[in-house]
Amino acid sequence: MINGLNIGIVLFLIGLYGIITNKNVIKMVMSLGVMGNSIVLFFISLGYITDGEAPIMTSGVKQIVDPIPQTLMLTMIVINLCLTALALTIIVWLYNEFGTLDMREIG
Amino acid sequence: MIEHLPIFLLITPLISGLIVTLISISSKTEKIQKIITFISLSLPFLYLTLLFQELSDGVIEYNIGGWTKPYAITLVVDDLAFALLVITSIVTFLSFIYSLKCMRETGGNFCFFYLLMTTGLYGIFLTGDIFNLYVFFELTVISSYILITFGDKRTSLMASFKYLIMGSIASFFFLLAIGLLYIKTGLLNIEYLSMNIHQIDCQTQMVIFSLFLVALGIKAAIIPFHVWLVSAHSTAPSPVSAVLSGITVKTGVYIFIRIFTLGCTLQNLNETLIALGALTALGGVTGALVEWDIKRLLAYHTISQMGFIIVGIGTFSDIGITGGIYHIVNHAVFKGLLFLCAGSIIYRTGTSDIREHGIGRTMPITLITYIIAALAISGITPFNGAVSKSLIEASVYNYPIIRLILVFASIGTVAHFSKIFYYSFIKTQKHRDPLRYQEVPFSMLIPMVILAFLCILLGIIPNIWLDNFILPATSSIIGGYNVIQFKLFDALLILKEMIIVALGIILLKVIIVRSKDIDRLRTFISKFNLNICIFLMAITLVFVLVIFSLSN
Numbered sequence: 001m002i003n004g005l006n007i008g009i010v011l012f013l014i015g016l017y018g019i020i021t022n023k024n025v026i027k028m029v030m031s032l033g034v035m036g037n038s039i040v041l042f043f044i045s046l047g048y049i050t051d052g053e054a055p056i057m058t059s060g061v062k063q064i065v066d067p068i069p070q071t072l073m074l075t076m077i078v079i080n081l082c083l084t085a086l087a088l089t090i091i092v093w094l095y096n097e098f099g100t101l102d103m104r105e106i107g
Numbered sequence: 108m109i110e111h112l113p114i115f116l117l118i119t120p121l122i123s124g125l126i127v128t129l130i131s132i133s134s135k136t137e138k139i140q141k142i143i144t145f146i147s148l149s150l151p152f153l154y155l156t157l158l159f160q161e162l163s164d165g166v167i168e169y170n171i172g173g174w175t176k177p178y179a180i181t182l183v184v185d186d187l188a189f190a191l192l193v194i195t196s197i198v199t200f201l202s203f204i205y206s207l208k209c210m211r212e213t214g215g216n217f218c219f220f221y222l223l224m225t226t227g228l229y230g231i232f233l234t235g236d237i238f239n240l241y242v243f244f245e246l247t248v249i250s251s252y253i254l255i256t257f258g259d260k261r262t263s264l265m266a267s268f269k270y271l272i273m274g275s276i277a278s279f280f281f282l283l284a285i286g287l288l289y290i291k292t293g294l295l296n297i298e299y300l301s302m303n304i305h306q307i308d309c310q311t312q313m314v315i316f317s318l319f320l321v322a323l324g325i326k327a328a329i330i331p332f333h334v335w336l337v338s339a340h341s342t343a344p345s346p347v348s349a350v351l352s353g354i355t356v357k358t359g360v361y362i363f364i365r366i367f368t369l370g371c372t373l374q375n376l377n378e379t380l381i382a383l384g385a386l387t388a389l390g391g392v393t394g395a396l397v398e399w400d401i402k403r404l405l406a407y408h409t410i411s412q413m414g415f416i417i418v419g420i421g422t423f424s425d426i427g428i429t430g431g432i433y434h435i436v437n438h439a440v441f442k443g444l445l446f447l448c449a450g451s452i453i454y455r456t457g458t459s460d461i462r463e464h465g466i467g468r469t470m471p472i473t474l475i476t477y478i479i480a481a482l483a484i485s486g487i488t489p490f491n492g493a494v495s496k497s498l499i500e501a502s503v504y505n506y507p508i509i510r511l512i513l514v515f516a517s518i519g520t521v522a523h524f525s526k527i528f529y530y531s532f533i534k535t536q537k538h539r540d541p542l543r544y545q546e547v548p549f550s551m552l553i554p555m556v557i558l559a560f561l562c563i564l565l566g567i568i569p570n571i572w573l574d575n576f577i578l579p580a581t582s583s584i585i586g587g588y589n590v591i592q593f594k595l596f597d598a599l600l601i602l603k604e605m606i607i608v609a610l611g612i613i614l615l616k617v618i619i620v621r622s623k624d625i626d627r628l629r630t631f632i633s634k635f636n637l638n639i640c641i642f643l644m645a646i647t648l649v650f651v652l653v654i655f656s657l658s659n
Binding site for chain 2: 012016019020021022023025028032035036039042043046068069072075076079082083086087090091093094097098103104106
């Protein structure tokens with residue numbers, strides 16, 4: 001039962017719970033990071049095969065790991081990095097404007 | 108040359124964005140950057156004219172990587188994509204012209220992010236690959252997060268942050284659904300997915316479509332997921348609001364249509380969507396009751412009109428989808444125009460509170476364009492909103508409750524637009540001298556006049572547009588259609604509109620008299636902050652899953 005797919009889903013829900021309950025904006029961005037990484041885990045284990053090899057088709061290679069999810073996740077990691085950087089930039093501006101990181105006070 | 112046109116649509120804004128940034132490093136003058144942006148936003152008209160001739164021969168496909176079909180990265184231009192590409196190019200171009208005078212002292216940054224957002228929008232409509240939809244959507248929303256912060260600093264930062272959190276959650280749900288689809292079929296190409304989706308068992312389909320519903324619900328601002336829209340659209344600079352409200356929200360619906368064409372075999376999917384759409388149509392109007400800020404009012408009406416579109420798409424009949432697509436185009440035109448009008452009023456008066464406007468007849472062209480847009484969004488006969496609204500209402504003929512809700516939403520729409528009309532234009536401020544206001548600069552008037560002209564043109568000769576653009580788009584989704592001949596001056600329809608207008612004005616009177624109840628409603632609505640709305644979203648996901656599992 002403990003495989004990458006299930007743990008990915010559990011981590012996804014933990015991240016969602018974090019966003020719902022946290023009032024601190026930095027903690028919200030951290031929860032977002034957890035959600036993003038859970039997606040990466042989900043996709044990578046989706047193409048995983050036990051004893052599979054890298055998808056370079058020389059002679060003797062029989063079982064290969066599916067390369068498409070991995071390439072998709074490369075794109076997704078880059079986008080997620082960009083999102084996190086932007087979110088933290090906005091938080092710096094927010095802190096300069098309001099002097100607090102609490103969602104309830106910022107409004 | 109001709110066969111490379113789809114990729115040119117993407118490359119032109121992208122490369123000119125790069126050039127604009129490179130120039131902004133070396134020189135401080137904005138003139139060259141604005142000229143480059145202007146040219147690269149007007150070139151798509153040429154491409155689209157050439158594409159229209161090509162399109163008569165059938166769907167245009169463009170393989171980028173040179174791989175064979177199911178694994179290729181393809182750009183697909185069918186009639187639906189073409190109709191939305193045309194309206195995208197019109198709205199982005201006109202909003203940019205408007206922003207020349209309105210957005211000063213932003214340097215090349217504004218041009219760069221604006222071009223990036225345009226690239227993302229073209230990409231969403233062009234791509235034939237479900238993962239690239241995600242990539243282009245992220246390109247669009249990341250640049251719009253930044254564009255929103257060009258507005259008023261204090262409020263727009265928080266709006267941008269809320270939008271970022273909700274948009275990211277939507278993307279993650281979308282990716283999860285893509286992952287599940289990939290596990291079951293091993294495909295990402297939309298065309299091939301639609302051939303293979305019947306192999307997936309019912310349980311998995313349920314989960315996949317619930318995840319898609321949450322992801323696209325956030326993007327299209329269906330009611331429990333709408334929390335980001337109002338603050339984001341109201342605090343952005345007006346030309347950006349016009350694009351966000353006109354096009355970016357519609358991308359959610361567009362992806363909805365694409366997902367629907369996968370042809371899933373679920374029961375009650377249509378009914379769920381129609382119910383959510385009706386809730387959205389009514390909820391948006393109710394939210395607008397408490398607002399005195401002109402841009403927040405318009406943003407709430409975007410939610411309401413999205414409800415109309417979702418109802419039309421949700422029926423998945425030919426007439427409903429025709430109405431939905433026509434309303435997407437119409438809403439882009441008149442909501443873009445309304446945001447530009449609001450921008451002009453704020454540009455001259457310096458405030459967005461409608462109680463302090465009172466500009467009277469000092470801005471005649473803004474007044475006329477506002478009246479045209481308000482009549483169009485209320486669905487009064489000679490204008491374009493009437494055509495699409497009556498098509499949507501005809502499509503839910505079998506659901507009398509939904510029809511009633513849509514009529515209520517129309518009454519609310521009339522009430523709110525006469526509210527803006529009464530406070531901003533008719534009622535004059537005593538302590539202010541109305542003569543000090545004057546008409547906005549010429550370059551801000553041109554886009555408004557063109558959009559107002561489009562409102563009339565799309566309404567007076569609806570059959571030409573229906574036959575050439577909208578019905579082919581419908582047939583590209585459901586593979587066939589009945590010819591709809593729309594009768595323009597139907598006596599019964601006009602009588603119905605008159606009653607709606609009369610009831611709307613009575614409702615406005617009630618709103619003004621019973622302001623205490625409105626205040627109570629305001630405190631109720633202000634309780635829905637970000638955390639509670641995400642919680643509601645999760646509840647809705649579970650609820651939808653339960654409905655699907657009970658009926659399948």
